[in-house]
Amino acid sequence: MDIQEIRKQFPILHQEVNGNPLVYLDSAATSQKPVKVIEAVDRYYREYNSNVHRGVHTLGTLATDGYEGAREKVRKFINANSTEEIIFVRGTTTGLNTVAASYGRVNVGEGDEIVITPMEHHSNIIPWQQVAKATGATLKYLPLQEDGSISLEDVEKTVTSNTKIVSVMHVSNVLGTINPVKEIAAIAHKNGAIMVVDGAQSTPHMKIDVQDLDCDFFAFSGHKMCGPTGIGVLYGKKALLEKMEPIEFGGEMIDFVNLYDSTWKELPWKFEGGTPIIAGAIGLGAAIDFLEEVGLDNILAHEHKLAEYAIERLKDVDGVTVYGPKKRAGVVTFNISDVHPHDVATVLDAEGIAVRAGHHCAQPLMKWLKVSATARASFYLYNTESEIDTFVKGLIKTKEYFGNVLY
Template identity: 70%
Template sequence: MNRYAKDFPILNQVVNGHPLVYLDSSATSQKPIQVIEAVEEYYKKDNSNVHRGVHTLGTRATEDYEGAREKVRRFIHAASPKEIIFTRGTTSAINLVAISYARTHLSEGDEILLSPSEHHSNLIPWQQVAKVTGARLKYFPLEPDGTLDPAKAEVMITERTKLVAIAQVSNVLGTIFPLKELARMVHRHDGILMVDGAQSVPHMKVDVQDLDCDFLAFSGHKMLGPTGIGVLYGKERLLEQMEPVEFGGEMIDHVDLYESTWKELPWKFEGGTPVIAGAVGLGAAIDYLEEIGMAEVERHDRRLAAYALERLEQVEGLEVYGPREDRIGLVTFNIRGIHPHDVATVLDSEGIAVRAGHHCCQPLMRWLDVSATARASFHIYNDEDDIDRLVKAVQKAKEFFGDVLG
């Protein structure tokens, strides 16, 4: 067990007679005891609503909540806490941009550029924007290994390109897309870059000012934090142009019988009681990751991905998808003649948790010419021994179904 695994209580269990090996961190990461205790401590000592009461508990809860916002700002290097909007997760953050910004700024003849590898959360909202506004969806071509050629991308970005929406890291291929180059291309034509950071922010240093992205969405639960909390980063000038999409308490300045006005950023987008405990837990997760150092987290994940790729490619009849180099924290594969759900079932019988299915990327599955894949994804609590057990179990699955299929 590696040095960090001891901090994750859930890993200290036996599943189907075997010590648990958790290789599904791209779906959701596990939580260190420091995060669990931070959430527990909030409920034990500080539980109260924020921005309302003047009593001691309300003051402490507000300090905890806004303190978490400042931690997020620092973590992604945003210019101001006004640029940090708490949401339910990546999906709700992307939808906020789609509804509040894109539907009011795009019109017929405009173009939205995506990649075929996008998660449904960064695809369906733009389909809906296109239907409402008359804008047109276009897709960057992917190279055979799932990477993006900046030269080919540049040809597609024109004065009609009003928005490019792309993940920084593919949740299926592990591809790291060239965001800084895309940002320069998009801004040269006065377009906007919307980044899905669900798979990048938990695994590598992300500096929004260095990337010069206009929006960035990510989730707490993929970066060792609680479920139900996410973040939308947006440049202040763009957020100022946007109207809230949820109305009620917390986000108002003045209300009369027929008209209302909104609070300033970031609170105008946070109607109702927010996910206070989730924000506290996210702040604790950031503390944990920063203590390790995001450079170390990225080195660890790249090393494991390279090791897993090397070991799995030694298995005859196994195909791995995505680039062979420069990939983050996951390996997606199929064994010839065996459905990935069957592979995942055998692995589970060995105490190994992986994901099998289309990974909310059906267009990418069609691009790969498969119906589904198996995916092993890693975080700081995994090590080479976990990969060795994975490979051994994959071999067992291959042998079992080989015998069954004759």
């Protein structure tokens, strides 16, 4: 894996920000896009822009082939059984909300339980809060270990015969925790519950096999895996999807419309109302091609190495607290004593270094950590150890600056 050759394929990385070379350490929020993806989207709009499924003319056929071809790429990428199980959505948030609204509100009732964790992104908390309020179900939380990991023993104790849904993020966007979703799914199924996985932070970085995980639903976003914004995927087991009703109605998803009743198309189209995200799907297909050329195993190994290196280098900065387990994905979330995370991010930005600061859409986790906010550096296939060195120098400068201001 030649990092410099990979970096050449990302035009945005070769610029200066505030007079300094850009060091982009915010890929957990959104990844940068390689030329292959940019060109695929551009080509669609330049050469065969058309709606899909509806027309028999040449451009319509090309667009349909590109759109449905991307669905097949996704199917192979996550090893789904069939393209009928691949629903194109706007992103992870839409995917999780679809499961909550279409499956949760119908299959959960008073006295039932929904089990999630305190580390979840808001997109995997609020939909279940709404289901619980609407149905009278109980929302339960798995306890976290001191380092922010999950104990399977606690899963066994928390998931009961009353549990109908277990929904857990595969990788924490704050702590970098890699959750044992396969083992959690087995416990959920043993108790008669379904397993929902938020794969937003895992799919860009590691091989996903939904059949091996045996999850019932799995959602992820294209923009975090070198693809365009506004496109994502909801995988669902066919038997479950067939029983679910769509939550968005209009063109594309109908079979026949009468004055007082309508019928729906078969899977996957019954969940894709309106003109679909054609350019986004084609761009996502190109992103999958790119990631598979690089190799997901190579990407994961590279990110683990960067995270280990970053944590070691952060020892050079006085007053740094790093959150999360030792074994983690390519995310390092931290605070510097006596310096607000937003101030850290602001000073780093002046040095051309992009990191995230705030609650990271994980306010319950911030409360568990007993902080109001944190700073976060997140790494991807195009980051280097020299960029981490620059990042650490920026933190030392930040510490010195605020030390002089305070004292």
